Structures are given as C-alpha cells and as structure tokens.
Amino acid sequence: MHGVLTSPCLRPPPLLRRAFPSPATRLLPPQTLALRPLPLPRGLRSSPPPPRAAAEAAASAVGGLLAPLSTLEVGLRSVNLAPLRAPVAAAMSAVVRWLGVYREVLLVGVLFSWFPNIPWDRQPFSALRDLCDPFLALCREVMPPVFGRKLDLSPLIAFMAIDIIIMILRPQPRM
Secondary structure (H helix, E strand, O other): OOOOOOOOOOOOOHHHHOOOOOOOOOOOOHHHHOOOOOOOOOOOOEOOOOOHHHHHHHHHOOOOOOHHHHHHHHHHHOEOOHHHHHHHHHHHHHHHHHHHHHHHHHHHHHHHOOOOOOOOOOOOHHHHHHHHHHHHHHHHHHOOOEOOOOEOOHHHHHHHHHHHHHHHHOOOOOO
C-alpha cells in the first residue's frame, strides 16, 4: 500500500524528463549550447565523470530550468582540486594575517580620533588617516553617525566586518 507522500512510479513523468528551451535559446543551433570540455591546467587530473543519469535527474528535477547549473556542477565535481589546496590555504592564511594587522591599525586610528588636538595633516597621523578613512567611510554609508553626528558607530561595523571575514577564512580545526 502506498501512502499519500509516496508514489508507485520510479521514474518522473516524460514531460519533466526533457529540458524546456527558453525562447532566447530556441533560435540558436544546438552546437552553440553544447558545453565543450576545457583543457585542464598542468598538474590537475580529471576524475571520472559521474553517471549521466544523475546529471539528467538533476536537470529534470525542476523541469529543466536549472539544467545549465546542474551541468556546471557535474563538470566542476569532475575536476580534482587537490593540488590547489596548499596554495589556497597559504593565500587564505596571508589574508587573515593582513586583516589582523589592518584591524590593529584601525584600532589605533579610532583611538587617536578621540583626541581633538592631533595634527592629522602631519606624519605619521596622515598615513594612519589615509589607511583607515576609506574603509570607515564605507562603513559610515552602512551606519551613519547618530545624535546629530556626535556618535560615530562605523568603527563597530568595521571591526565586525573584519572579524567575520577572518572567521570565514581561518581554517577550522578537524575533529
């Protein structure tokens, strides 16, 4: 006995199995829409492609609307990215370190901004201002100063954004 949510059919109906071309792609020859295999960079190996039935099932799941995306996903899964793991990890580590240094420079700039008698037109204060102000101006667009421009909360937004990016890029410990 089959329940309400189960179906005795093992395959989707024939109407959902084929992809519907959009009006813009009906006029193009079929060779234009075909994906050609790209040559792999040196050192990368291509793993065997997944079964074609899985790609067709994914493409027909929503009536063929996501067929190009599922084909792209199948193509990306067939590329072995193991040789790129070390350089990507090194680049992410360098970005995390650079963001940590920038966060400290930003903290010094924010602390110095509390003192009204600092000569911002002289070195090293002008260099500090040149480093901090573009990012703080971007954060001021997100949260403008409150209480008649007396309280600037943009450094909080800046520190939160930097910390979130650092948390995303920092490698997670394996369990």
